Amino acid sequence: MNDMLLEVRGLSKSFGALRACDNINFDMHEGETHAVIGPNGAGKTTFISQLSGDLRPDSGTIRFAGENVTPLQAPARAQKGFARSFQITSIYREFTALDNVALAIQAHAGHSFRFWRPARSDPALREPARRYLDEVSLGERASALAANLSHGEQRQLEVAMALATKPRLLLLDEPVAGMGTEESQRMVKLLGSLKGRQTMILVEHDMDAVFSLADRISVLVYGRIIATGTPQEIRANPEVRRAYLGEDA
Amino acid sequence: MRERARLVFWALLVAALALLPPVVGALQEPFYVELVRRVMIFAIAAASLNLILGYGGLVSFGHAAYLGIGGYAVGILSFYGMDSGWLQWPVAVGASALVALAIGAVSIRASGMYFIMITLAFTQMLYYLGISIEEFGGDDGMRIKARSQFSGLIDLADPVASYYLVLVLMFATIYLVHRIAQSRFGMVLRAAKSNERRSRALGFAPYRYRLVAFTIAGALCGLAGALLANHTSFITPEFMHWTRSGEIMFMVILGGIATSAGPLLGALALLVAETLLSGWTEHWQVILGPLLILSVLFFRDGLAGVLPGARDE
Numbered sequence: 001m002n003d004m005l006l007e008v009r010g011l012s013k014s015f016g017a018l019r020a021c022d023n024i025n026f027d028m029h030e031g032e033t034h035a036v037i038g039p040n041g042a043g044k045t046t047f048i049s050q051l052s053g054d055l056r057p058d059s060g061t062i063r064f065a066g067e068n069v070t071p072l073q074a075p076a077r078a079q080k081g082f083a084r085s086f087q088i089t090s091i092y093r094e095f096t097a098l099d100n101v102a103l104a105i106q107a108h109a110g111h112s113f114r115f116w117r118p119a120r121s122d123p124a125l126r127e128p129a130r131r132y133l134d135e136v137s138l139g140e141r142a143s144a145l146a147a148n149l150s151h152g153e154q155r156q157l158e159v160a161m162a163l164a165t166k167p168r169l170l171l172l173d174e175p176v177a178g179m180g181t182e183e184s185q186r187m188v189k190l191l192g193s194l195k196g197r198q199t200m201i202l203v204e205h206d207m208d209a210v211f212s213l214a215d216r217i218s219v220l221v222y223g224r225i226i227a228t229g230t231p232q233e234i235r236a237n238p239e240v241r242r243a244y245l246g247e248d249a
Numbered sequence: 250m251r252e253r254a255r256l257v258f259w260a261l262l263v264a265a266l267a268l269l270p271p272v273v274g275a276l277q278e279p280f281y282v283e284l285v286r287r288v289m290i291f292a293i294a295a296a297s298l299n300l301i302l303g304y305g306g307l308v309s310f311g312h313a314a315y316l317g318i319g320g321y322a323v324g325i326l327s328f329y330g331m332d333s334g335w336l337q338w339p340v341a342v343g344a345s346a347l348v349a350l351a352i353g354a355v356s357i358r359a360s361g362m363y364f365i366m367i368t369l370a371f372t373q374m375l376y377y378l379g380i381s382i383e384e385f386g387g388d389d390g391m392r393i394k395a396r397s398q399f400s401g402l403i404d405l406a407d408p409v410a411s412y413y414l415v416l417v418l419m420f421a422t423i424y425l426v427h428r429i430a431q432s433r434f435g436m437v438l439r440a441a442k443s444n445e446r447r448s449r450a451l452g453f454a455p456y457r458y459r460l461v462a463f464t465i466a467g468a469l470c471g472l473a474g475a476l477l478a479n480h481t482s483f484i485t486p487e488f489m490h491w492t493r494s495g496e497i498m499f500m501v502i503l504g505g506i507a508t509s510a511g512p513l514l515g516a517l518a519l520l521v522a523e524t525l526l527s528g529w530t531e532h533w534q535v536i537l538g539p540l541l542i543l544s545v546l547f548f549r550d551g552l553a554g555v556l557p558g559a560r561d562e
Contacts, residue, residue: 054446054450073449073454074449075449075452075453076454078450083450090444090446090447091447092443092444092447093443094443095440099436103440103451104451106437107448107452107453108452112434112436112437112453112458113434113458113461114432115428115434115435117432118431119433119435119436120431120436122433161451
């Protein structure tokens with residue numbers, strides 16, 4: 001089959017003696033929701049960062065929509081259709097929620113060498129930005145400073161920013177980390193509503209979230225993918241149970 | 250309400266500066282026209298630095314370089330008998346832009362302390378270049394025989410006429426920087442200052458935007474340099490001394506970083522305090538230093554943060 005959106009071959013990355021990613025092969029179809037799970041320090045964030053272009057791999061290739069994007073840096077990959085949220089929320093804290101999303105719109109509305117017209121009164125940026133805020137149910141917080149949003153709201157804002165770039169592939173690094181039960185339920189519901197129409201890679205520790213959202217799951221242990229499969233296959237895989245799910249069975 | 254306070258603030262500021270020459274003329278105190286003209290020239294320099302320092306987060310410790318390049322462009326062309334301001338001023342602005350483009354291209358890839366040191370180093374190079382060229386006065390500086398000529402439209406030797414020209418150019422610069430800061434370009438610049446990693450993940454490549462901002466700031470400061478050369482009828486490497494870069498930076502910080510009014514307020518406060526204190530005692534720096542430290546400690550947002558209406562939205 002050749003309708004792969006993402007094809008990763010032999011991806012490796014070391015930090016000194018630590019092999020954070022060890023010869024990773026990874027494929028994704030358009031429309032798929034793929035979860036990456038694994039114990040702490042397994043290299044999940046390192047893997048995501050190499051996909052987004054924040055980290056340069058030591059070796060291996062990343063093909064995206066048939067094109068080799070390995071040499072591209074983060075901004076160029078974002079223009080190709082990658083978008084990500086970070087494990088530690090990364091937003092523009094001193095801007096309003098609406099400004100944050102409007103900037104995401106602007107990043108994909110041609111070049112920004114426009115020096116005269118005020119960006120904050122530009123309906124071409126503000127109106128779509130409002131729609132994305134509504135989509136993550138932050139519409140009422142549009143004019144709040146991002147720094148003043150609650151932790152859960154900030155994570156929703158970050159997802160809204162990622163969506164506003166109309167990504168072909170959304171990389172979510174622990175989107176429900178540090179959230180209360182109610183907040184995390186809201187986020188899972190939001191991600192569930194994206195499922196199918198938005199291709200996503202989801203790094204997550206919350207197993208309820210993972211097993212309810214993912215079409216396929218890859219298990220990363222010590223920088224290696226030890227198994228890939230449907231949630232049922234992963235649940236039944238003895239090696240996964242031993243290495244990660246912590247069962248003696 | 251806030252909008253009205255802002256309007257009143259700017260209207261008062263424009264009116265006060267516009268009415269200064271007739272008022273001090275009636276009081277027989279022409280010195281103040283000279284002083285405030287100098288303040289406004291430095292306000293242009295500070296406003297240009299504010300674009301990259303305030304909105305862009307680029308702590309350039311070499312902004313006086315463009316004051317020097319602008320000044321020397323006027324001085325050197327005048328030395329070779331080319332007195333036309335129509336030629337001198339575009340050369341001052343263009344040369345400053347080119348040098349800023351070159352310095353920026355090298356320095357902006359560095360960050361933090363390295364960026365500060367590289368911008369400082371380039372400006373020191375230009376300073377020593379100014380000292381070493383004997384033909385243009387070396388470290389003694391050089392008198393400019395005639396001020397820039399504008400086809401007889403305006404006589405810069407007339408202190409009041411040149412005052413009003415500086416006034417118009419200063420408000421134009423402040424307005425231009427304000428517009429740029431609010432534009433799409435300005436939003437990219439400010440966003441990259443706020444969170445560079447997020448900007449890159451969204452698809453902005455901050456380097457290009459910063460380099461263009463750095464070049465615009467250099468060009469505008471080159472204009473201030475051309476004005477300063479006409480103000481003093483004299484050019485000297487001191488225009489580019491590192492303490493001058495520090496002064497301009499201080500004006501921005503004292504006045505209020507990333508605000509429209511800040512650079513003018515900072516230039517006004519610093520130069521007026523300097524003048525008053527130096528008239529009072531020759532050890533004025535001993536008094537000014539602690540005053541500046543206290544003002545930064547207590548007015549975190551600068552003077553624009555405490556004056557009603559001076560803050561941007």
